[in-house]
Amino acid sequence: MLFSEVYSAYFNAVAAIIEAAIGEDITDKRILEIIEDKAFSESMLSILPSLKNEEWLIMNRELRTPIKHSPQMPLTLLQKRWLKGLLADPRIALFDVDETGLEGVEPLFTPEDFVFFDRYLDGDNYVDENYILHFRTILAALKEQRRMHIKYTNRKGKSVHGQFIPIKLEYSAKDDKFRLLTVDGRLAAYINLARITECELLEVYPEKEFYLPKFREKYVVFKLIDRRNALDRVMLHFSDCRKETCRIGENVYRVTLWYDPQDETELLIRILSFGPMVQVTEPDSFIGLIKQRLQMQKDITG
Amino acid sequence: MPYSELIKNYSRIRDYMREFFVYGFKSRDEYGQKSARSYDNERRRIESWLAGYMSFHQDASGKNVFISVDSRHVLRNPLYKSWKAASFTKNDISLHFLLLDILSPLHAKSIPEILRVMDNDYLTVFSNIDPINESTLRKKLKEYVALGLVVAEKQGKQLLYRLADSKLSLDGWQDALSFFAEENPLGVIGSFLLDKFSQVRDIFSFKHRYLIFTLDSGIMLDLLSAVHEHRKVEFELFRRRGNHSKRVIMPIKIFISTQGGRQYLAGFHVRTKKLQFYRLDSIQKVKTLDVQPDFDNYMACLRDEAAHIWGVATGNGQRSHIEMRLRIAAADRRIVYRLEREKRCGNIVRLDETGWLFTADVYDAQELLPWLRTFIGRVESLTCSNKIVEERFWSDYALMREMYGGASDAV
Numbered sequence: 001m002l003f004s005e006v007y008s009a010y011f012n013a014v015a016a017i018i019e020a021a022i023g024e025d026i027t028d029k030r031i032l033e034i035i036e037d038k039a040f041s042e043s044m045l046s047i048l049p050s051l052k053n054e055e056w057l058i059m060n061r062e063l064r065t066p067i068k069h070s071p072q073m074p075l076t077l078l079q080k081r082w083l084k085g086l087l088a089d090p091r092i093a094l095f096d097v098d099e100t101g102l103e104g105v106e107p108l109f110t111p112e113d114f115v116f117f118d119r120y121l122d123g124d125n126y127v128d129e130n131y132i133l134h135f136r137t138i139l140a141a142l143k144e145q146r147r148m149h150i151k152y153t154n155r156k157g158k159s160v161h162g163q164f165i166p167i168k169l170e171y172s173a174k175d176d177k178f179r180l181l182t183v184d185g186r187l188a189a190y191i192n193l194a195r196i197t198e199c200e201l202l203e204v205y206p207e208k209e210f211y212l213p214k215f216r217e218k219y220v221v222f223k224l225i226d227r228r229n230a231l232d233r234v235m236l237h238f239s240d241c242r243k244e245t246c247r248i249g250e251n252v253y254r255v256t257l258w259y260d261p262q263d264e265t266e267l268l269i270r271i272l273s274f275g276p277m278v279q280v281t282e283p284d285s286f287i288g289l290i291k292q293r294l295q296m297q298k299d300i301t302g
Numbered sequence: 303m304p305y306s307e308l309i310k311n312y313s314r315i316r317d318y319m320r321e322f323f324v325y326g327f328k329s330r331d332e333y334g335q336k337s338a339r340s341y342d343n344e345r346r347r348i349e350s351w352l353a354g355y356m357s358f359h360q361d362a363s364g365k366n367v368f369i370s371v372d373s374r375h376v377l378r379n380p381l382y383k384s385w386k387a388a389s390f391t392k393n394d395i396s397l398h399f400l401l402l403d404i405l406s407p408l409h410a411k412s413i414p415e416i417l418r419v420m421d422n423d424y425l426t427v428f429s430n431i432d433p434i435n436e437s438t439l440r441k442k443l444k445e446y447v448a449l450g451l452v453v454a455e456k457q458g459k460q461l462l463y464r465l466a467d468s469k470l471s472l473d474g475w476q477d478a479l480s481f482f483a484e485e486n487p488l489g490v491i492g493s494f495l496l497d498k499f500s501q502v503r504d505i506f507s508f509k510h511r512y513l514i515f516t517l518d519s520g521i522m523l524d525l526l527s528a529v530h531e532h533r534k535v536e537f538e539l540f541r542r543r544g545n546h547s548k549r550v551i552m553p554i555k556i557f558i559s560t561q562g563g564r565q566y567l568a569g570f571h572v573r574t575k576k577l578q579f580y581r582l583d584s585i586q587k588v589k590t591l592d593v594q595p596d597f598d599n600y601m602a603c604l605r606d607e608a609a610h611i612w613g614v615a616t617g618n619g620q621r622s623h624i625e626m627r628l629r630i631a632a633a634d635r636r637i638v639y640r641l642e643r644e645k646r647c648g649n650i651v652r653l654d655e656t657g658w659l660f661t662a663d664v665y666d667a668q669e670l671l672p673w674l675r676t677f678i679g680r681v682e683s684l685t686c687s688n689k690i691v692e693e694r695f696w697s698d699y700a701l702m703r704e705m706y707g708g709a710s711d712a713v
Contacts, residue, residue: 001449002385002490002491002519002520002523003312003385003388003520004388004449005388005389005390005394005395005398006398006449006451007385007386007388007494007497008308008386008387008388008390009383009386009387010308010390010395011390011395011398012386012497014395014399015399018399040307040350040351040353040383040387041349041350041351041353042307042346042350043307043350046306046307050392054428054429054430054431055392056392056395056396057392057396057400057424057425057428057431057434058395058396058399060427060428060429061429064427066423066424066425066426066427067399067400067403067424068403069403071399071402071403072402073402073451073498074407074450074451074465074466074467074468075450075466075468075470075472075495076449076450076451077449077450078449078450078491079491079494079495080450080468080470082486082488082491082492082495083470083475083495085486085488086478086482086486089482089486091481091482092478095475095477095478095481096474097474097475097478098470098471098473098474098475100469100470100471101468101469101470101471102470106530108488108491108523108526109487109488109526112555113526113529113555113556114487114555114556114557114558115555115556115557115558115568115608116558116559116560117557117558117559117611117613117614117646118559118560118561118562118613118646119560120643120644121642121643121644121645121646122639122642122643139477139505142503142505143477143503143505168504168505168506168507169505169506169507170374170506170507170508170509171481171485171506171507171508171509172508172509172510173485173508173509173510173511173560174509174510174560174561175509175510181507215375231325233562235324235325236324236514236562236563236564237561237562237563238563239323239324239512239513239514239563240372240373240374240510240511240512240513240563241372241373242370242371242372243370244326244357244359244368244370245325245326245327245368246327246359246361246366247327247361247363253327258372260374269676270561272675272676272678273672273673273675273676274672274675275671275672275675275698275699275701275702276698276701276702276705279705279706287706290702290706291706291707292679293678293679294678294679294699294702294703294706294707295679296678296679296680297678297679297680297681297699298703300629300679300680300681300682301681301682301683
């Protein structure tokens with residue numbers, strides 16, 4: 001069963017409280033800190049009183065626990081089956097996991113259970129030896145906070161190289177690709193993992209040298225006309241983005257959507273796919289992009 | 303019942319979270335079917351779980367609550383918190399920690415032994431408590447055996463219990479868990495596993511990620527269990543427009559849109575034997591029924607039909623042929639790459655220096671319309687044996703021209 005208290009934030013918080021209380025005195029303040037860290041914003045209103053009034057037989061009124069060992073919950077069958085399911089995913093080859101203990105466990109899912117019907121067809125090759133090597137080198141650099149020397153082929157097919165600080169490995173489910181977010185001086189850049197031809201670990205970089213450029217954001221506002229179930233389709237389609245929606249009339253909505261300027265062309269395509277159900281109202285620069293496409297079409301077919 | 307931030311049943315909160323996350327323009331009064339008090343409680347719960355992600359705006363209809371998240375900038379899915387809010391009784395939580403402490407993987411104990419240890423070594427520190435009785439303990443042990451936390455072994459006429467042992471160590475799994483907890487369709491289970499680590503390194507970020515999918519994880523899990531056991535299922539289907547109905551289906555696969563924010567069950571209607579797709583977010587209460595011996599036939603049938611399905615529609619069972627000619631300048635090679643990687647079951651042929659032809663034979667050509675529109679600016683011609691598709695494409699284009707500059711040449 002997925003929805004079970006054994007996985008709950010309350011049980012996790014109480015396990016951490018017990019761990020802190022074993023062998024030493026614990027204070028209300030420490031308990032509240034743990035609750036704030038492990039549970040929800042109103043959880044202190046119920047967890048602390050339930051512990052202190054002995055409603056839960058875990059601590060007495062003096063905050064002493066009879067529990068002798070740090071709570072260690074074994075893995076549930078559901079968790080083991082989920083892990084077993086991962087072993088058939090080609091991307092598991094990127095990680096060095098130990099399969100011991102999963103013998104004889106029935107996988108919860110198989111790759112054949114899922115069809116990602118609109119995923120792009122040119123995804124990364126996760127079983128390529130060099131790809132795996134580069135991936136693991138990058139993982140090490142990210143964990144050890146080390147600079148990297150990376151040689152890769154850029155979009156124009158030219159081989160380039162340089163020193164970078166790796167920030168995050170970004171995965172896109174649509175593209176089925178990994179990209180590495182890097183910082184080179186004060187500039188952030190993405191490098192497609194599949195384009196990397198060589199990479200190596202360099203020295204650990206001092207924290208003070210690290211400067212993460214701020215994410216710039218642009219916005220677009222569009223009018224959404226709810227015909228042909230457009231409201232449902234548009235709202236779900238853009239539910240991966242930060243957005244705000246207001247109703248401005250019968251079946252008419254105004255949507256403000258924020259995006260990374262690097263993704264402008266992609267957003268343009270996404271908006272075009274909804275045709276006349278979506279009308280961009282600002283900014284003028286974005287309206288101009290749509291007009292340009294319409295003009296190009298007019299030039300071809302009139 | 304006094305308010306609690308924990309819940310017994312996931313289905314009602316699933317509806318509210320979807321409304322707040324996906325739509326977010328409704329005022330309190332518009333959650334018509336439910337009482338105002340129910341709305342207030344659910345909103346308060348979600349605010350408690352998702353503090354920092356909730357926003358509000360005020361308009362003439364009142365205060366509207368919405369969840370605002372850019373999935374690219376959150377490292378872990380905040381909606382997973384909803385799966386960690388299951389309610390429990392005082393016996394549930396007390397027995398959980400007492401049993402984890404009393405039992406061990408090595409020495410099995412009977413129920414009387416467990417009760418004796420509990421009474422003598424644990425409960426003596428408390429004053430005025432209700433004793434835990436044998437029946438409550440037996441029920442909890444049975445539940446934990448089913449979860450896989452406890453193993454029951456028969457010794458003579460007696461059942462002995464010990465903590466489940468595993469050679470599995472999660473130590474080397476942290477990176478994989480960080481990735482798959484966010485990327486796998488049932489990733490919330492990975493999130494439960496990550497909770498076991500005191501610290502998790504944030505190495506990955508995710509683009510084109512639909513956080514909302516997790517609200518349907520329970521339904522997906524029930525459906526996959528039925529698929530693996532070759533069982534048909536009965537479920538209730540709720541539609542946004544209000545009507546709902548029951549279906550009996552042989553479930554086969556889960557179809558996931560990485561661009562549209564929707565997940566579907568692909569299955570066969572048991573009576574008509576017709577392939578159907580149902581959105582997971584409209585399915586409630588999956589009931590598993592009997593085993594279907596002809597599962598492999600259904601699977602083969604889906605495989606055949608999928609070769610001519612663009613997305614998730616089968617239309618009236620008749621295939622349509624569609625052709626789109628594109629003019630792509632030499633400098634615009636990226637458009638050709640787009641065609642190659644986005645063609646799905648279609649084909650691409652180069653006609654001349656700048657001419658490219660996309661063709662496909664599909665059951666429902668209307669499904670291609672959103673994709674075809676993304677090529678506006680480069681379409682030389684579009685023909686389809688389903689004339690509605692052609693007409694709609696060009697009428698939508700004409701409407702767009704009007705929207706962005708009128709019928710004149712102002713475009």
